[in-house]
Amino acid sequence: MRVMVLVKASKNSEAGKLPEEKDFVAMGNFNEELVKAGVLLAADGLHPSSRGKRVRFSGGKKTVIDGPFTETKELVAGFWIWQVKSLEEAVEWVRRCPDPMPGEESEIEIRPIFEAEDFGKEFTPELRARMERRRAEVRAQESARNKKS
């Protein structure tokens, strides 16, 4: 199964404060361990929400809201995608993770990624195909952009 592992934001991460070198090294070592174990599929860190935007949907109306957003602890500062055998395995890996926000209280959240089998009957093959087509288009555009940059 795949899981998305979300590193929640903190006051410091939202302030754009970068971790100290030793913390960087510790996280680097952890990532290396994940790669060596064949678990890590993808990972990235996110800029503070002050550089983000939201689009709110309400009764057919769409409103663009500029960051920063206030609910710091609910925001995401970074993520991994892991391939693991079970949710418990993911928990065990997170237990091995160095403190992501040293000096502050923080949380790491593990969320299983939907697999095709998880969808019920209402999720028809056509619907599924359409959703994945859209997903593929987005990724193709992303990779085209990456190539350009």
Place this chain on the structure above:
Amino acid sequence: MTEAATHQAIEAVWRIESARLIGGLVRVVRDVGLAEDLAQEALLTALEHWPRTGIPDNPGAWLMATARNRAVDQLRRHRMLERKQGELEETAGSLGPQPPPEVETLIDENVGDDVLRLVLVACHPVLSTEARVALTLRLLGGLSTEEIARAFLVPEPTIAQRIVRAKRTLAEAQVPFEVPRGEDLAARLPSVLEVVYLIFNEGYSATRGDDWMRTELCDDALRLGRILAELVPGEAEVHGLVALMELQASRARARIGPAGEPILLLDQDRSRWDQLLVHRGLAALERAESLARPLGPYVLQAAIAACHARARTNEETDWPRIVALYDALAELTRSPVVELNRAVAVGMAYGPSEGLELVDALVDEQALRGYHLLPSVRGDLLMKLGRFDEARVELERAASMAQNARERELLEARAAACRLSAADVKLRS
């Protein structure tokens, strides 16, 4: 934490730590069977203690310390025995002829080497392929005997016996435990890569049973491959194999229809290919290609898979390049199966009659006798040439030879389509 939850957590710890644990123990006790026993005993101790004490902060170190204490105990007992019985019976114990004295200091170094050593031993050429597969899944994949048996649709005692016998063979053959370097290491890799790809393939197109795919096995093989790639990062073929598996796995969702039936590559909805795996596969291929020329068989196969991955539609597929890659692969492997695949590519690049000519040359090939894909490919080319009656005969023959139920159904359906087309042609004429 409830007891059940703790047990699940311990299982997860085992999956993460077992290869390193067993690998570290093998280095010291120089016996795979004994190393696994020691590791298992440490696991049992954990199952006893952890539900009460909670899981320690560093469970790997805890397990290693427990197993190490056991090893030291056994060594001491063994040496006492030795002293009593004299040197003649030195080999009577299972600890091997020369147990190194500094057990404690030896155990914590070179984790990577430990895992690599374990891979090389588990895939040692003295073992049969079946034994290598079982031992690799057990020692490196952290799978239980029961899980392996389920994956390969074999009774559990069969697998258990296979593993016991494999360990005995390794002990009897006194396989060396030194990790080879350079060319010697490269020479040992094909036997490892073969095992990993075999596991992958058993998951990707199951030779037996009702399901066309068993994704769990694919995941296990991919994980083993990714681990290997980091153990021997300088070996192009390892990255080639990883690239090949990532690219093939990227199509997993698209190659099964809603009723579990197989969908062939050119009929697949490409938007359902897993782009994360495609990117990973292409990256691994790039890594492989930057390491070595000429390209080895896995890199070539990955390069072929990449041609499909890069094509956004069937029409965009670079068939002439695929043919060229198959040329190189055929020269390297001299395998009739590769020749057959090359014929398919030629058919796509230069027309079905060109392809058919090549397939016809393979019909008497001894190695392809009983291989259902030969009549299947031939039937397909005949169909494209509008020779429906001949095509139907070939496809029916292929169906009768296929061992996988889903594949057989697909071939039967295509044979039936040929019958309809043939009737249609007759009506029109």
